[in-house]
Amino acid sequence: MDMDMAMVSFDEDLDQVLADAMSPGSSATSSAPAAAAAPPAVVAGSSEDDEEAAAAASADLRRGPWTVDEDILLVNYIAAHGEGRWNSLARSAGLKRTGKSCRLRWLNYLRPDVRRGNITAEEQLLILDLHSRWGNRWSKIAQHLPGRTDNEIKNYWRTRVQKHARHLRCDVNSASFRHIVRHVWMPRLRERAQADRDDQLAPQSPVAVVQAPATTTASAPPACYNYYGYGSQHLVQHQGAHHGLQAAGEAHHHHHHQYYNEPAGQTAAATALSPDDASSALRPLSLTTDDASHYAATYAYTSTAMATPTNDDQGCGPTTTDDDVFAGMTWSELLATATSGPDDDSTSMSMISLPNFGFGDLDDGLWSLDDLCLQQLC
């Protein structure tokens, strides 16, 4: 990450962060809210952390969700001293946490350039593409998605992609699943990504700036943090993981927002975007021209590469039902049928009939069959 950038930003804001966060009306907990209802466990000499515990001056180490106070301590320390040497950092900062925990909290949540929000079509494309090349190399994949953490990508893959594979009765790593991803989902995602780019290029006010609410609720992050909400899609789709903030009596959507210091040069002034301003809350991935070119090249390549038939069929297949005309067909056979239209373009998928896979409950707006035009094929 760009530490210098972060340092500048933190230096400018830190006092205010601390003042705001420590003020009586401010939240007692951060985005890891369970701490409010149930304070993090204090672990003395737990197995794996024995060495770290021994190394720590303190005999006890905290585990579980981070509190705002801990976040502030960590941010404060890193702003002043930089990151690295996590064990000594944890001690020096006065955190009763393992260095490992501090590092994780910083990298996955507090780091200024962490980008949060729903995974865009473009990002999904990239994840699918890169995973097809590198497998579960989450960190490597994350390097190609600015602001996304390996943890986030990993979670996305496990919860979203694998879910679809399960419903297809496919192994997520099977050639069959890859095949349908490449020939059905990715072309549609590519279209959506292009549409998203077109939308962004459409004439509009360059930066949506929404005044911060006049009244700051307990759930609001310190005012000096920029405040990006998730896109409406995600707000609707994401029904879980609000975690304990609600239990702590805090606003529902707090968890969706990130304490966020604007990297220099992205916007002139700190902006506070209303979390519910669906159209503007989602922070677009700042793609450079080079990025766009890269993606275009990537997907041109991918499209070509993906046209190569694979020796698949690892025993997985569509759900078969009594009226399933494809019952007994392998994925190879099914996909051979699917791609045997007048041309080999993915749009030929619209010419064929696929069985009803029972995807109705999978409509998450990102991979929905509606979006993928599959339901009309059933």
Add this chain to the structure above:
DNA sequence: AACGCAGCCAACCGCGAGGTG
């Protein structure tokens, strides 16, 4: 209202690689 369930994600765990003395 109460309960169970599944989805989601932050945090933890175990391990290996690399650096240092």
Add this chain to the structure above:
DNA sequence: ACACCTCGCGGTTGGCTGCGT
């Protein structure tokens, strides 16, 4: 060469949520 330490990675778990019954 060895031990120790730090760091980073991928896998897993725990806890919170909304939804359905």
